[in-house]
Amino acid sequence: MTIDHSNPLQWRFSDRATALQSSAIREILKITQQPEIISFAGGLPSPATFPVDVMKAAFDKVLTTSGHTALQxxxxxxxxxxxxxxxxxxxxxxxxxxxxxxxxxxxxxxxxxxxxxxxxxxxxxxxxxxxxxxxxxxxxxxxxxxxxxxxxxxxxxxxxxxxxxxxxxxxxxxxxxxxxxxxxxxxxxxxxxxxxxxxxxxxxxxxxxxxxxxxxxxxxxxxxxxxxxxxxxxxxxxxxxxxxxxxxxxxxxxxxxxxxxxxxxxxxxxxxxxxxxxxxxxxxxxGFLDQHIPTIRDLYGKQCQAMLDALAEFFPSGVKWTRPQGGMFIWVTLPQHINAVELLDAAIKEKVAFVPGAPFYATDPLTNTLRLSFVTVPPERIRHGVSVLGRLISARM
Amino acid sequence: MTIDHSNPLQWRFSDRATALQSSAIREILKITQQPEIISFAGGLPSPATFPVDVMKAAFDKVLTTSGHTALQxxxxxxxxxxxxxxxxxxxxxxxxxxxxxxxxxxxxxxxxxxxxxxxxxxxxxxxxxxxxxxxxxxxxxxxxxxxxxxxxxxxxxxxxxxxxxxxxxxxxxxxxxxxxxxxxxxxxxxxxxxxxxxxxxxxxxxxxxxxxxxxxxxxxxxxxxxxxxxxxxxxxxxxxxxxxxxxxxxxxxxxxxxxxxxxxxxxxxxxxxxxxxxxxxxxxxxGFLDQHIPTIRDLYGKQCQAMLDALAEFFPSGVKWTRPQGGMFIWVTLPQHINAVELLDAAIKEKVAFVPGAPFYATDPLTNTLRLSFVTVPPERIRHGVSVLGRLISARM
The missing domain is CATH 3.40.640.10 (Type I PLP-dependent aspartate aminotransferase-like (Major domain))
Known part of the structure; x- marks a missing residue:
């Protein structure tokens, strides 16, 4: 058989595939998974909330009683x-x-x-x-x-x-x-x-x-x-x-x-x-969720408060942020002239990460916005990470 | 708030959604899942081949040693x-x-x-x-x-x-x-x-x-x-x-x-x-598959042979079928004037099912073809089901 390997197939993608872009967030996550980085970039829930033993018992029970159905x-x-x-x-x-x-x-x-x-x-x-x-x-x-x-x-x-x-x-x-x-x-x-x-x-x-x-x-x-x-x-x-x-x-x-x-x-x-x-x-x-969900609320609520406290302490006036009543994220709006991507570059050098806000806009992105997640970082590291960001932002005011 | 429920929203689907059709096979499967039906219609592997205990042990081990990673x-x-x-x-x-x-x-x-x-x-x-x-x-x-x-x-x-x-x-x-x-x-x-x-x-x-x-x-x-x-x-x-x-x-x-x-x-x-x-x-x-796969081959090979034997015994001359060397399916070609959909209607009345072949053609469907699966039916029921089909086909020759 003769296949000309010097002239490999040129992949022609569909128009929609050509338009596909990787999520900026998932790309940032790849950089920021080293343990020494304080990452506010993630959208991941805290693994501390996973009911591993309950899940394990349920897998065992379903596979024991209904294995053949469950695997078909x-x-x-x-x-x-x-x-x-x-x-x-x-x-x-x-x-x-x-x-x-x-x-x-x-x-x-x-x-x-x-x-x-x-x-x-x-x-x-x-x-x-x-x-x-x-x-x-x-x-x-x-x-x-x-x-x-x-x-x-x-x-x-x-x-x-x-x-x-x-x-x-x-x-x-x-x-x-x-x-x-x-x-x-x-x-x-x-x-x-x-x-x-x-x-x-x-x-x-x-x-x-x-x-x-x-x-x-x-x-x-x-x-x-x-x-x-x-x-x-x-x-x-x-x-x-x-x-x-x-x-x-x-x-x-x-x-x-x-x-x-x-x-x-x-x-x-x-x-x-x-x-x-x-x-x-x-x-x-x-009814497991009725007892389990309050433990997640409690953890996330405390960590959200820790971040809000740190923001009030370390962020200069002229910076605004949201005060969530639940969930996993705080949104920060910097003065208009500060670019969040440039800020991220500086922050990563100091081992802190977040997600710049521009990719979240379908049209007319605001480059002076960013997203902070607090759910996977312990309070003392939240405080330190926010203090670093506060210093970097102040330097740009 | 005032919502006019007498005039509900008319769903406008995309062109591609309008073209979507359910698989004829999955529709037939819904009819033929009653246990009294001898179904050669399925494309499902035999649950007898599922290594349930091995899977259960693996779920237990992964959740015990790496639960938080596995669930993230x-x-x-x-x-x-x-x-x-x-x-x-x-x-x-x-x-x-x-x-x-x-x-x-x-x-x-x-x-x-x-x-x-x-x-x-x-x-x-x-x-x-x-x-x-x-x-x-x-x-x-x-x-x-x-x-x-x-x-x-x-x-x-x-x-x-x-x-x-x-x-x-x-x-x-x-x-x-x-x-x-x-x-x-x-x-x-x-x-x-x-x-x-x-x-x-x-x-x-x-x-x-x-x-x-x-x-x-x-x-x-x-x-x-x-x-x-x-x-x-x-x-x-x-x-x-x-x-x-x-x-x-x-x-x-x-x-x-x-x-x-x-x-x-x-x-x-x-x-x-x-x-x-x-x-x-x-x-x-x-290396689990090296010992497990031969047991699947053995089971399917025997059931395939049982169906080939029954086809030779009960199907009239003028009907052709494939002789697979592996896998799960036999393909039958009837004389041109016999319609497999009409045959299926008659077969279901006698509690036997299969899949008509026409939907498998992207263009120019042959209505005198059908697919038989032998992997989930025991040999004695294969023989009986094929004898019923043979009688129905002979009556149409």
Whole structure:
């Protein structure tokens, strides 16, 4: 056989592949995983919160009692008892959700990919918050949308700013609770206004809610999907309340959409591991999360306070930051002339890392913003890391 | 708040979602899962082959020794020790594969979706075998290709029939070992000819190989990726040699392509469960598959022979079928006037099921073909089921 190895195949990628870019965050994470770096860059939950022994016992039980079923191919829409459990947990306050409205997915990121796949045609307008979750921008980008940014303030997305950019829009993507990257919470009045505005405009509203259970004071926040189950697509996840590495999330949506998402999922990966779903059902079915989630809230709330204290102590006036009521992130706005990427270069030399804010903007990036995560760094190292950043920022004022 | 529930949102799906169709097979499977049905319709491996206790011990060990790492987010390209193990297993016969050429995926189906995503522009020509694997046709269809069928015979794909349809083609998808749906094996001479033809035409060649380890006599079949690692994209899977429900597969490909696939995977589901990859590495690293795979071969080989014996005994002359050397499927060609869908209706009334062949054709479906799987039905039920089909076919001759 004669193959001319001096002239290897030139890979021709699709237009969408040519447009694909790696997440700036994942690239930064690669640099900052050395233990000597104080990293506020991560989006990872604290492994201290993982209930490893509970998970181990559940794997053992499921494999002992139902091993052959758990390890066989399973249905694309998911493991019915877990879909039922999720539907029941959404049906508590008057709302009525049936399991056929629940689709299990391989982590929330897959929900974003599937939603992009079934809702977005190339060139369609997609509305996102300013700034928005980077993983959503990435997932939707594959399908060639034109992003339009909806304005926000300290109370989150501003519903009255939707209509002027809504013409021809296919969907609005929102993250109402302790938003990634800003840590902001959408006020309750605005939730009602947002749901109403989208219903009036005939605009599907995505409610992405990975952090909702992590409010530091434990107060529940009303879900928009309960206000209008016909027009809201809810995305949930076990990553932040149990463990992320199992890759398990879900979508709660009207049945015609769930059916389309199921077809797209069948073509994308057939189904999510049956074993994982059975194990998570085993773990959650008798109320484990009710005792477990408060321990996560407590840890994250204390570390958030440690960072807020350090910011007040070390950051010069003229710098602003958010004061989250839950979740994992604080958003910092520097004076306009300070570039967060340049600041990061200087900070890494002093062994501190964070994520510059620009990639979180779908349009018109603000280069003087940055995201800080406090959940994986102990309080004394938070204080030291923030003091270093404060000194570097002061030097640039 | 005022939401007009009498006028619910009309879901507008993307063009690609509108084109999505459920797999005919998965729909048939839903009907045929009642235990009283003798189902030759499934594509599922036999759960009798699942090493449940070995898997359970590995889950326990990984969660005990590395629980926090296994349950945390992981790298998009996969768990390095498993990628290394796969690269080593491909580097045995002179070929040299490095772990950077290996991408872990959430089952082979995800590899098909990612390959479609990064290689196919709408309207691009994609070459497939006649017939081809339905899941691949589904996955690629999402990206709007124009399929062209490459001719086949009892020795598999006919390489000389590629050039006439190759103009502008983006890739050729092949399943050389015990093909799904036909059970055919591509001859060794043709493997060389196929690799050479694709290299000459600058055409990326996909070698999908879920069944390669399952040759009944244990003879290894040469991999095309070893003949030209620069031009062949190999897809492997743990579904048929370990268990399918864990959803773990991999791609071996040139590094520029692996890098693009990794970016696409990052947007699609971030990464495949770290725990699963660590468990599979724990199971395979000391050679478990070398003793386990022969037990699967033995079981499937015996059941294949039972079905071949029954076909010879009960099917009338004028019906043809393949004689697989491995894998899970036999392909039957009826006289041209007999429609397999009509036959299925009659068979289900007598509690026997199979999959009609037409959906496996990308173009020009043959309605007188059908696929039989023998791996989950015991020999005495195989004999009875085939006798029922033989009687129904004879009545239509």
């Amino acid at each position: 191919y399973g249905p694309t829409d998911g493991y019915m008892p877990l879909r039922q459990w999720i539907a029941d947990s959404f049906s508590k306050d008057g709302a009525k959700i049936v399991p056929e409205q629940v689709l299990m997915v391989s982590g929330s990121q897959q929900a974003l990919d599937l939603l992009g796949k079934v809702l977005i045609n190339e060139g369609d307008r997609v509305l996102v918050e300013t700034p928005s979750y980077l993983g959503a921008l990435q997932a939707f980008s594959v399908y060639g949308p034109k992003f339009a940014s909806v304005q926000t303030d300290d109370d989150g997305l501003i519903p009255s700013s939707i209509a002027p950019v809504a013409e021809g829009a296919r969907l609005l993507y929102s993250l109402p609770n302790f938003q990634n990257p800003t840590g902001r919470t959408l006020s309750i009045a605005r939730r009602h206004e947002l749901v109403e505005t989208c219903a009036r405009l005939g605009l599907p509203l995505i409610e992405d809610d990975p952090y909702g259970a992590l409010s530091y004071n434990g107060d529940p926040l009303p879900k928009m999907v309960a206000m209008n189950p016909d027009g809201v697509i809810y995305m949930g996840s076990f990553s932040k309340v149990l463990t992320p590495g199992i890759r398990l999330g879900y979508v709660v949506a009207p049945q015609p959409l769930v059916r389309r998402l199921e077809l797209a999922k069948q073509a994308a990966d057939l189904h999510t591991a049956q074993l994982t779903q059975m194990v998570v059902h085993e773990v959650v079915k008798d | 987010y992981g790298p998009t390209d996969g768990y390095m020790p498993l990628r290394q193990w796969i690269a080593d297993s491909f580097s045995k016969d002179g070929a040299k594969i490095v772990p950077e050429q290996v991408l872990m995926v959430s089952g082979s189906q995800q590899a098909l979706d990612l390959l479609g995503k990064v290689l196919i522009n709408e309207g691009d020509r994609v070459l497939v075998e006649t017939p081809s694997y339905l899941g691949a046709l589904q996955a690629f269809s999402v990206y709007g290709p124009k399929f062209a069928s490459v001719q086949t015979d009892d020795d598999g794909l006919i390489p000389s029939s590629i050039a006439p349809v190759a103009e502008g083609a983006r890739l050729l998808y092949s399943l050389p070992n015990f093909q799904n749906p036909t059970g055919r094996t591509l001859s060794i001479a043709r493997r060389h000819e196929l690799v050479e033809t694709c290299a000459r035409l600058g055409l990326p060649l996909i070698e999908d190989d879920p069944y390669g380890a399952l040759s009944y006599n244990g003879d290894p079949l040469p991999k095309m990726v070893a003949m030209n690692p620069d031009g062949v994209i190999y897809m492997g899977s743990f579904s048929k040699v370990l268990t399918p429900g864990i959803r773990l597969g991999y791609v071996v490909a040139p590094q520029p392509l692996v890098r693009r696939l990794e970016l696409a995977k990052q947007a699609a589901d971030l990464h495949t469960a770290q725990l699963t990859q660590m468990v599979v590495h724990e199971v395979v690293k000391d």
